[in-house]
Amino acid sequence: MKNKLEKAILTHNLDEETIIELLSTGIYDDLLFKAADFVRKQYKDDIVHIRGLIEFSNICKQNCKYCGIRRDCKNIDRYRLDKEQILSAAHQAVLKGIKTVVLQSGEDAYFTTDKMAEIISALKNLDLAVTLSIGEKSTEEYRALKEAGADRYLLRIETTDRTLYEKMHPNMSIDNRLRCLRDLKKLGYETGTGCLVGLPGQSPESLARDILFFKELDADMVGLGPFIPAPETPLAGEKGGSLELALKVMALTRLLLPDINIPATTAMEALHPQGRTLALNCGANVVMPNISGCNYSNKYALYPGKSRLTVSPVQTIDYAEKIIQNAGRKTGTTKGFRNE
C-alpha cells in the first residue's frame, strides 16, 4: 500500500479496488492522511481561504430524508433574509478582508432568478467572488445566474449510488442532478460537488465510486460531511457517519484532485471539537464561517450540533482565522480560485 500511495502522490490516480481497501480498513489511515497533506501543501501551499457563508433561507420544497430543514419538518422556525440583510452580512465580511461569499438556501421558489440576479450583482459591486448553493435549476436559470456574475456553484451529488440516491431523495432524480452538474461545468462555473459519508445503506464500494465521480467530473471544489441524523427526519434514529471515514474520503479526494478547493466543513466539527483542524491536516484548504448573523444561523439546522452558531459574523471569522493559525497555516488574501 505504501508504494501505491507514493505512486498516487505523483500520478493522482488510484484504482477502485485500492480506494475500497483504504476505505475499509484503518491500518493505512496515517499513510493516507500524510499523503493527502503532502499533496495539499505541494499544490495549495499553506494558504487557507475563508469563504463567508450566508444561509439566506431555510425554506425548501424538497424532502431529502436526512435533512433537518426538509419540507416535512414542521417544528423549525422558517426564515428568509432580504437583500439588505444579505448585503449587510457581506459588507461585514468585506471589512474583515473576506473575498468570497457563499449564498446558500433551501430550494425556495421565492428567490426567483431575477431576485437572485439583483443580489449577485450587488455583491459583485463589493468586489466579491460569489458562490451559489441554491439547488437544482434549469439550464437557462443557471445561465442567467452566471451572466449576473456568479462565479461558483455548489451542488453535492450526495451519493452516486442510484438506488440509494432515490431512496434518500423522494421525487428527485439522479439524472437531473447529473444534468445540473454538467450544465454548471459547461457554463463555466467553478463547480463544487461532494457527498454525505455514512448514509444508512452506503458501502465503501459506493463511496469509492463517489470519489471517482468527482475526478471524472473534474470538480473544482468538493465538500464532504459525515451524515449526522437530524431530529424529526425519517433517519433520526439511524447511526451517524464517522469523522474518520469522512476524513478518509477527503484525503482520497485530495490525492486524486490535487489542485481543487476542499472545505473543512462544520459537520466535521459537530463530531469532534477539533474537526476542522483535523480536516485541514487531511487535505482541506478552505473554511466557511457562517456569517448569516446571530438571529438566523442557528435556524439553518441541517443537522444537530452545528458549531459556533450563536455568534456574530465578525466573531465567526475571527474564530476561523484562529483555526487557521492554530493549524500552522496562513489565511488567503485572494479570491482563491482553483487555478490561482
Ligand code: SF4
Ligand atoms: S438537503 Fe437541500 S434540497 Fe434537500 S431538503 Fe435539505 S435544503 Fe432542501
